[in-house]
Amino acid sequence: MWSPLYTYDRFSASRILPELPDLLCIMEAPPGDPGYLLFYNCWREGLRHGLRIFFDPMFSKLPAIRDSIKDRTLLYKYTVIDSNPLDMKDIMCLLIMKYQPAFNDLQNFSDSGRHDDISLNEMNMKAGETIERFPQIL
Secondary structure, eight states, X not given: OBOOXXXXXXXXXXXXXXXXXXXXXXXXXXXXXXXXXXXXXXXXXXXXXXXXHHHOTTTOSOHHHHHHHTTSOXXXXXXXXXXOHHHHHXXXXXXXXXXXXXXXXXXXXXXXXXXXXXXXXOOBOOXXXXXXXXXXXX
């Protein structure tokens, strides 16, 4: 499930984003529907730390993309991938194929190759909504 859509601000993002393995969707906020710019994932260090590094001029591994989007009005949403890096890679590949974001290059990104077919059921969380999971009692 995707989080609600947030307007990007580095101060609020550092409070909102969890320190968990996540997948982030960054969009531009034009009038009408948002345009997909980038899918970005972090595994070990968590998304809060990964996004800080992405926008940091001294540490960014993608400085051209960072510089291209830093002065735009950005929206973002995230989802926690509580699985393994190969599952995250498969999901990210599927999202890149589906939405064709401006800064992800599918020619240089592939799925894990473990599955013949991958499908995804995306859900969007509304603002103020929470998901609670309770252990199943048999």
